[in-house]
Amino acid sequence: MPSFHCITYGCQMNVNDSAWVARTLVRMGWTECEMEQADFIFINTCSVREKPQHKVLSMLGIIRDVNPNASVAVAGCVAQQMGEKLWEKNAHVRLVLGSDGIAHAPEAFERIAKNPKLRLSYLKFTKEFPDRKPELEFFKNVQSLPIGTLEQNTKGNDTRAFVNIMQGCNNFCAYCIVPYTRGRQKSRSIKSILEECQEWLDRGICDLTLLGQNVNAYGKDNAGDAPHFTELLYEVAKLSGLKRLHIVTPHPRDFCDATINAYKELSVLAPRIHLPLQAGSNAVLEKMGRGYTNKDFMLLVDKLRNARPDLALSTDLIVGFPGETEEDFQETLRMMKEANFISSFSFVYSDRPGTKASKMTDKISQQVGLDRLNRLMALQNELGEAWLKSRVGVKTEVLLEALSARPKYSEITDHNLAIDEVKTLSQQNNSELEHTSWQGHDTWGNTVNLILPNALQYKAGDIVPVKIVTAKKHSLLGELDK
Ligand code: SAH
Numbered sequence: 001m002p003s004f005h006c007i008t009y010g011c012q013m014n015v016n017d018s019a020w021v022a023r024t025l026v027r028m029g030w031t032e033c034e035m036e037q038a039d040f041i042f043i044n045t046c047s048v049r050e051k052p053q054h055k056v057l058s059m060l061g062i063i064r065d066v067n068p069n070a071s072v073a074v075a076g077c078v079a080q081q082m083g084e085k086l087w088e089k090n091a092h093v094r095l096v097l098g099s100d101g102i103a104h105a106p107e108a109f110e111r112i113a114k115n116p117k118l119r120l121s122y123l124k125f126t127k128e129f130p131d132r133k134p135e136l137e138f139f140k141n142v143q144s145l146p147i148g149t150l151e152q153n154t155k156g157n158d159t160r161a162f163v164n165i166m167q168g169c170n171n172f173c174a175y176c177i178v179p180y181t182r183g184r185q186k187s188r189s190i191k192s193i194l195e196e197c198q199e200w201l202d203r204g205i206c207d208l209t210l211l212g213q214n215v216n217a218y219g220k221d222n223a224g225d226a227p228h229f230t231e232l233l234y235e236v237a238k239l240s241g242l243k244r245l246h247i248v249t250p251h252p253r254d255f256c257d258a259t260i261n262a263y264k265e266l267s268v269l270a271p272r273i274h275l276p277l278q279a280g281s282n283a284v285l286e287k288m289g290r291g292y293t294n295k296d297f298m299l300l301v302d303k304l305r306n307a308r309p310d311l312a313l314s315t316d317l318i319v320g321f322p323g324e325t326e327e328d329f330q331e332t333l334r335m336m337k338e339a340n341f342i343s344s345f346s347f348v349y350s351d352r353p354g355t356k357a358s359k360m361t362d363k364i365s366q367q368v369g370l371d372r373l374n375r376l377m378a379l380q381n382e383l384g385e386a387w388l389k390s391r392v393g394v395k396t397e398v399l400l401e402a403l404s405a406r407p408k409y410s411e412i413t414d415h416n417l418a419i420d421e422v423k424t425l426s427q428q429n430n431s432e433l434e435h436t437s438w439q440g441h442d443t444w445g446n447t448v449n450l451i452l453p454n455a456l457q458y459k460a461g462d463i464v465p466v467k468i469v470t471a472k473k474h475s476l477l478g479e480l481d482k
């Protein structure tokens with residue numbers, strides 16, 4: 001059976017798509033390995049800014065040098081944008097998969113494995129959510145593996161799972177390429193979403209994230225039988241085994257009162273929302289076509305905090321949008337303080353081909369953009385540190401994700417050993433483990449390190465009560481709250 005290697009750029013949707021491709025190939029009997037040895041290399045790409053797009057093209061060059069015999073598949077946003085043009089200078093690219101084409105990846109991989117001369121492309125947008133359930137005709141012949149095997153065979157997190165609930169975006173924010181690369185919004189059927197969620201929960205995963213480019217516009221399109229987003233939240237919340245539910249990424253304009261109320265009623269919804277503001281000044285927001293003013297945004301924040309007083313917010317921000325003045329930028333800083341964002345992803349505006357903003361004439365120099373970005377990040381660091389400090393003394397629950405342990409037995413010098421190997425070696429040498437600590441996330445998504453008594457009795461995926469004792473620059477230290 002062939003081997004494969006995955007490389008992923010871009011957003012959580014891409015990470016999730018790649019994980020699906022990897023799981024499916026493993027299910028088909030393929031093995032995941034390092035890039036240098038792989039028969040197939042799958043690159044999932046992003047074109048939201050210029051930089052990630054360049055990375056893809058240079059990666060194609062690197063692959064040609066280190067593994068000239070590999071067949072390469074390019075998927076995602078750059079693939080959608082460049083299409084078969086990718087073949088022109090890249091003889092090793094055998095497969096091009098646009099956003100909706102990823103559902104065909106396993107079938108296409110298998111065809112090319114059988115006939116290496118083939119070149120295939122799947123670039124058409126579908127009308128409905130391209131479901132990737134095992135019912136796809138192709139999977140009828142694929143023997144499934146026992147539950148639990150798949151996660152162990154693929155890299156990635158096995159304590160949290162992401163479930164795609166929609167594809168595409170209808171918003172056409174002036175700066176954004178996503179509506180062009182991902183196509184129109186298509187909601188996935190609620191039945192299929194609930195089945196996938198239940199599948200993860202049955203495998204012992206208790207932390208789910210519902211994913212979409214504009215996740216709370218779920219149902220506002222004509223694809224499938226989708227109900228209102230809030231109804232979906234209530235249905236998912238009923239599933240047994242679910243302990244934490246997140247949504248990524250909601251749009252402020254689509255946050256309706258019913259969804260806000262769900263945050264009040266459903267304790268399973270994490271008290272942490274990523275809510276992209278993008279800019280603080282009304283002039284810039286209007287030019288971006290975001291559909292809200294800074295006042296609307298703060299009204300929403302107030303309503304959310306009324307529903308969930310313990311709510312923490314993070315955001316996305318763009319500086320240097322065409323025409324942005326120093327006063328506009330000051331409005332962004334003011335809004336950051338007012339909304340008290342605990343963290344943010346911030347970017348200098350980057351021209352994307354075909355977008356409305358790319359045709360605007362009042363572009364800002366890169367230097368001014370970078371200077372604003374630095375000032376913005378300095379403020380964000382302050383807000384982030386203040387937030388972490390405010391956590392000291394708070395009682396929370398931590399989902400355990402990774403154990404790090406060092407054996408007392410001094411001759412074991414390899415600190416990269418898996419925990420089972422460390423345990424075995426320690427037992428063989430009658431030695432105990434010391435410095436055994438767990439890392440995980442609390443309900444607000446903060447990284448927490450913990451020294452637990454009898455640490456080896458716990459396993460990844462356990463949720464433990466914790467009291468926060470110290471705030472570090474980017475993480476927290478906690479102890480078991482007995
Ligand atoms: N659908 C999500 C995120 C889309 S892309 C949303 O609406 O929030 C992720 C982030 O990249 C955006 O939130 C935005 O902050 C940033 N981004 C998108 N296009 C950009 C551009 N042309 N230049 C700089 N940043 C951009």
Ligand code: SF4
Nearest residue numbers: 169171172173176178
């Ligand atoms: Fe892009 Fe706006 Fe759609 Fe987000 S909502 S993906 S920023 S067009």
Ligand code: F3S
Nearest residue numbers: 010011046047048077
């Ligand atoms: Fe990038 Fe496409 Fe996601 S442009 S951010 S990979 S939707």
